[in-house]
Amino acid sequence: MMVKPSTLRELVEEHTALNRQDIDHLQRLAGDWQLISDLSFADLLLWVPAEAGAYVCVAQVRPTTAPTAYQDDQVGKLASGTEVAHLEVARTQGRIWREGDPVWYGDTPARHEAVPVRRRGADGESGDVVAVVGRDTNLSTARTPSQLELNYLTTADDLAQMIADGTFPPPRHEGETTSAPRVGDGLIRLDATGKVTYASPNAQSAIRRLGFSASLVGEDLAALFNRLSDDPLEGSECAARILAALRGDAPPRKEVEARTATVLTRALPLMPAGVPIGALVLARDITEVKRRDRALITKDATIREIHHRVKNNLQTVAALLRLQARRVAAPEARAALEESVRRVASIALVHETLSMSADEVVEFDGIIDRVATAAAEVAAPESPVFTRREGTFGVLPAEMATPLVMVLNELLLNAVEHGFDGGAHSGEVVVHVERGKKELHIVVADNGRGLPEGFNPATSKRLGLQIIRTLTTGELRGTIELRNRPGGGAEAVLLVPLNKRAT
Structure with a gap:
């Protein structure tokens, strides 16, 4: 089934030969005409001339100050003949059309008006009419206008004339959002x-x-x-x-x-x-809005300060463990303390990044690159191991970044420490990541000696593997598979969902 165009640009490009500047002008008008619709108490429809004397509606806005004249969406509608006679007058004569009797849309009486749309050129001169705005007012609730309504309507007429002159809409200012006063x-x-x-x-x-x-x-x-x-x-x-x-x-x-x-x-x-x-x-x-904004800014600053202090505390813990490791004579105890230092340091990296972030998300690529570099330093000097990353993790939420960095840290350390024999040959560990719409596909692969025969990660008592399994299946709600590569070496394959944690 063919999908019909629905955006203003798509509809204009399909039915007309208007240039990019004309289309940009129409888009700016459609972005600012809610003001005129509300002042007019009327629906505004943007019509562009199509082939064979027909017109196509490329945009529509309903008033928030009065009932609409159209219950159905008019965008994409192709009209011709007497139905667009008022539009043709406004376009060919270049003037606002206000003549004619009310028309009926089902049980709704409405008054038609048509406003030609011009775009001023770079020289400031008024150009040709490129479109027509239909201003259609629901008359079913007509009443004697108040002073407010009279001022609204007078101002709406002035702005409508400025559309016809090519002086409305005004230019956009960089950085302004859509939350303008209404x-x-x-x-x-x-x-x-x-x-x-x-x-x-x-x-x-x-x-x-x-x-x-x-x-x-x-x-x-x-x-x-x-x-x-x-x-x-x-x-x-x-x-x-x-x-x-x-x-x-x-x-x-x-x-x-x-x-x-x-x-x-x-x-x-x-x-x-x-x-x-x-x-x-x-x-x-906007007094209350500003108050809430200031409160959020204060809250964000407090959260960043907490992350900064947590990072400092973790670094202090790592330093204490490092000092303790130097005083321990037993090799196994020293190795365990050094592993703990690296684990604490990897978590500190996440908090360091969060302390500089305006929200609870981190650019994960920089973190994993630093963790991989630190893991490579564990290798023996006579057989160096090099690490690199392929692909990008992008921005990840803090609740996901912390367990993920611990999992990858353990996988990198295992690959460097246990994947290579001492000798004159160097090794390589690659972190390959593909980010889809719903999940991360991560492969940590090395070209070392591979997993030993009969190895079963599910029954292994090693702390590092237990950390990997627990965090992957629990905190990350993902899956992991450890296996040998066909060409030699081992690899760990992780699938981690990107959707928010279930509550």
Whole structure:
């Protein structure tokens, strides 16, 4: 079965010959038009002309401030004839179409409007119409508009004209997320002088949190933010961005902090037909969001400090074991203590990495490379063993990294210590890893003498093998197989699932 294209870019490329710049403009519009949909109390549908006079809908957004006119998704719909006559007028005449009687979609009456979409060229000149925005309003809940609704609709008409002029949407600013203030968070409309002509109740409440309890209407908003801000420099910057919007620019979002409250603002120019008539300022009270962010930052810093202290403590334990090993005369006891030193040191490596990480994940490749280098140092000088890694582990969660590094440490030590006879020949141990979507496939292989005849890892009493079995099947919920290689040497094959630990 053929899969139909579903993204804006795929639909445009299939049905039109628009260039990359035109498609990018349409994508930016679809990324910022929720604002206009909410102000208009209407669904917005983005139509592009297709073959034989037809139009295809490549994007749709529903209002959060009113009921939708469409219960069904319209993206991908191909329409022609009288159904798109209003779109054709807007495209060919380059003007907003508002004529015509209401239409019905099932039991829902709706009013049609069509807004031509232009993209300004590099020279700033208004280009050709590349698409049409259908603005369709559900009339089933029509009522006498309030002052808020009238201001919403007036602002929506100004922004719609800017779409037709090619001055909306504004350029994106690097690093900005999608958590911009929305219409319902708070709307402030300014005239050409920067004075407030309307402020929604939510906007008034947000500014009241900053310490201004009087009505905003008539206030110079830039001067007010400059006066209210705790930090004079931040206040000046916020005021400068509002003034930039009044000049026709679209500055980045800005936070205003005062009296332990924080309000996120976004200023947009209003310049229908190229004439600056004021600005639209969206304001969102993010005081609680900032408080939670600060709490998370403090928590993350505390966790990193704990990892740092654990690493230091483990290194102290390793140093004490190393000192004890030097004082022990029995070779077996000294060897056991040295093995313990290496085990503690491998765990310390994970905590060292976590102490420098912003979250509970680690880049595992660097850790295993250091563990492999340390394991190679155990080999006798007359028969050196070299280690290397093939493939990449990538980023692993801390709960997985700690047992995995211990397992691999034991496998590497076993390969170096028991896989090679003393002599003039060098050996090699390779850690090969393939990371799939659901699991890690790891092979630790050497070119040594292989496993002894009759060897059974399940019944072996060696501590290292017991650690490997316990951690692999328990903590990692994986499987392991030890076997001889056809070409000589031995290998350990691990399958470790990547999904989160079952609770």
